[in-house]
Amino acid sequence: MTEGNFVDYVKLYVSSGNGGAGSVHLHREKYITKGGPDGGDGGRGGHVIIRGNKNLWTLYTYKFKRHFRATHGGHGSKQRSTGADGEDVYMDVPLGTVVRDKETNEILFEITKDGEERIIAEGGMGGRGNWHFKSSTNQTPRYAQPGIEGVEKEIILELKVLADVGLVGFPNAGKSTLLSVITAAKPKIADYEFTTLKPNLGIVKYRDYQTFVVADIPGIIEGASEGKGLGHYFLRHIERNATLLFLIPADSPDISKEYDVLLNELRKYNPEMLDKDRLIAISKSDMLDEELKAEMRIELDKDLDVPYLFISSVAQQGLQELKDRLWKMLNT
Known part of the structure; x- marks a missing residue:
């Protein structure tokens, strides 16, 4: 899927149908000149229904x-x-879609299950025909109810990617390269910041034909929780990931500080994100020899309170161990 095809935020106008009017009719046939009322009811107006579809990945x-x-x-x-x-009218959306009222920005509901249906605009009820209004004092009512008008509203559809693992890191940390190596995804890769502007999804094939889904989230910068660098658009995709994989390059000046900055942005955006399982992958570690790795481990063991490991996407180092760790975290 190309970046241009990944749409995760749209504003829409929906309108349900009006109910039909009840009929004013008096029964007439041969030899019956003064039959009673027999006007039927109006039909219900059509609903606008939002339905979850597991085969969709974008809006x-x-x-x-x-x-x-x-x-x-x-x-x-x-x-x-x-x-x-x-x-x-049925509107199929990917799982993980949040529906908001455009005017109030209130969350109306979320679609998280395949086939789940929610009415976003209810059709108007049909009016009752004149036979409902017959009584002992009014044998031939000549009135019926009009149908109830439908509903018009503007809504926002906002997709939060449903993936097992979310890749978190600064721009140019190697997230897209890792995704391209451990999955069949083909994200855009280049040697400059913000190459990825939309989330990319990839399916990791694990042992015994088992799989899990990894999402490459566009790079986070300091201040993202306040909306800096399109931060709000990026961060909401991490909310639904079960496990967070922090990717920090081995040539970073201070790995633990970089991790703290990333963690702080998640905390400020939504404190509940800190309840997720976390793992740090130190990328581009093919630049390090064993002696340098040993020195770094001493420092990292003191500064970090989460597990970490060294990997290299280009040199294909540590990738199987990474998959094993992620699989264990997802299934514990």
């Missing part, structure tokens, strides 16, 4: 079509015939 469907309208219910007719219900 790209809604990049070009922004208006969704359900049809109106049919009017009632003679012989107590009920009008046809309006046709419902």
Whole structure:
């Protein structure tokens, strides 16, 4: 999937159908000149329904079509015939989609299960026909209810990627390179910051045909929790990851300080993120010899309170151990 096809935030207009009007009709046939009321009810207006679809990974469907309208219910007719219900409109979204009211920014609901259906705009009820209003004092009512109007609203669809592992790190830390090596994903890779502007997903094939999903989140910078560098758009994708893999390059001036900065941004954005399992992978470690790694381990053991390991995506070092660690964390 190319970056241009990954859409994770859209504003939409939805409108449900009006209910059909009830019928005002008096029964007439040969030899019956003054039959009673037999006007039928109006049909229900169509709903606009949001439905979860596990086969979707993006909101790209809604990049070009922004208006969704359900049809109106049919009017009632003679012989107590009920009008046809309006046709419902289904909007399929990826799992992990949050639906907000555009005006209040309130979260209405979240879609997290395949096939889950939620009505976002309820169709208007059909009006009752005149036969409902017959009474001992009014044998031939000549009125019926009009249908109830449908609902119009503007909503926001916001995708939070559903993945088992989220890659967290500063720009140019090697996240996309790692993803391209341990999965079949083909993210954009280049030697400059913010190469990745949209999350990339990859499926890691583990032992015995088992798999787990890794998300490459665009690089975080200091101040991201306040929205710096599109921070809010990046950070929300980490909320749903079960495990966080912090990627810090071996040539970083201070590995523990870099980790603290990243952790602090997550804390400021949402303190609940710190409840997730964490692992640090020190990338580009093919530049280090064993003696230098031993010295670094002494310092890291003192400064870090989370497990870490050395890897190299280019030299294919430590990758199987990384997969083993992640699999164990996901299944403990």
